[in-house]
Amino acid sequence: MENCNSPSDQKSDAVTGAEVERDTEFRVHVFSSSSELVEKLHEKWDSGKEKPYPAMYSSVFGGIILDPAMMVIPIDDHMVHRGHGVFDTSIILNGYLYELDAHLDRFLRSAAKAKISSPFPRSTLRSILVQLTAASRCTEGTLRFWLTSGPGNFLLSPSGCPTSAFYAVVIKDKIYQHREGVKVITSTIPMKSPLFATTKNVNYLPNVLSVMEAEEKGAFASIWVDEEGYIAEGPNVNVAFITHDKELILPFFDKILSGCTAKRLLELAPKLVEQGRLKDVRTANVTVEEAKGSAEMMYVGSTLPLLPIVMWDEKPIGDGLVGELTMALSDLLWDDMVAGPKTHRLLVTYA
Numbered sequence: 001m002e003n004c005n006s007p008s009d010q011k012s013d014a015v016t017g018a019e020v021e022r023d024t025e026f027r028v029h030v031f032s033s034s035s036e037l038v039e040k041l042h043e044k045w046d047s048g049k050e051k052p053y054p055a056m057y058s059s060v061f062g063g064i065i066l067d068p069a070m071m072v073i074p075i076d077d078h079m080v081h082r083g084h085g086v087f088d089t090s091i092i093l094n095g096y097l098y099e100l101d102a103h104l105d106r107f108l109r110s111a112a113k114a115k116i117s118s119p120f121p122r123s124t125l126r127s128i129l130v131q132l133t134a135a136s137r138c139t140e141g142t143l144r145f146w147l148t149s150g151p152g153n154f155l156l157s158p159s160g161c162p163t164s165a166f167y168a169v170v171i172k173d174k175i176y177q178h179r180e181g182v183k184v185i186t187s188t189i190p191m192k193s194p195l196f197a198t199t200k201n202v203n204y205l206p207n208v209l210s211v212m213e214a215e216e217k218g219a220f221a222s223i224w225v226d227e228e229g230y231i232a233e234g235p236n237v238n239v240a241f242i243t244h245d246k247e248l249i250l251p252f253f254d255k256i257l258s259g260c261t262a263k264r265l266l267e268l269a270p271k272l273v274e275q276g277r278l279k280d281v282r283t284a285n286v287t288v289e290e291a292k293g294s295a296e297m298m299y300v301g302s303t304l305p306l307l308p309i310v311m312w313d314e315k316p317i318g319d320g321l322v323g324e325l326t327m328a329l330s331d332l333l334w335d336d337m338v339a340g341p342k343t344h345r346l347l348v349t350y351a
């Protein structure tokens, strides 16, 4: 389209032009060789500080990379310029991968919904992730992985991308139990429609804007409410409530991400029912009124695994203190991560 600039566009073009004029002194460096570029990349990482990313896998390279300066992906990968990629995250704690199979299953469900076929069968993906974690020598942190339609061109359709790509990275981090409560707000950023909310794809702009909105208002994060007025989820976490009748209630997962941690919590929480501390554990539609009137409230997600919420839209939840049942549920999840059954924790043999 030519000559379609509005007068205001022309004005902004003129301003840009003036800036270009003024910036003639600024010369963009042209790297004369790849070794000069590699040297430059190493400057960033060779500062003597501990490296936060001990290992990466790339199917484009066909192996594991230990040099953080080389942990790059191609700019013509359709995940980069079109958002055609899915991802997932599993926790590494005490040298064990927590819930890897649940995360891998969700990852492949997301890939199927995004019409991305994996370059490897599930067993190979799993083996790569375990070998990557072993090579990283990291015993505490996160393992993040992506499937993308792959590199090929800059068009919209991925039909010109010969093979899909698989990337994964190990990130060193402290994983600990949260004992302090946080403040949340109701998000004003529109939430994703069910197809996109239930697919863990890389288009997290609404999620990013939602957490930024919360931070701007002095809160930790936000809560999405769906079009029907029911509680949905947080920007990268699920949410759970304990009623004054001692019922643990989580919103249905049909319009939000099916959280692996929330699902595990639903399996573990009946122990508190057996002990007579909780009356019931269930999923349901939860209205804003019911949610705000709950006795206790919490975020649930892999990296937390559970975070008490004590204040919502400047009003206290229950008595405004961290709830006893919230911490009992947090202990259940934490014990499961630290010493739970082998079916949920995979021991990594470090080379």
Ligand SMILES: Cc1ncc(COP(=O)(O)O)c(C=O)c1O
Pocket: 233, 234, 235, 236, 237, 238, 257, 258, 259, 260, 261, 262, 300, 301, 302, 303
């Ligand atoms: C939008 C969203 N909801 C919920 C979750 C929690 O899921 P999980 O417990 O598997 O980390 C996540 C994190 O993956 C998320 O991104």
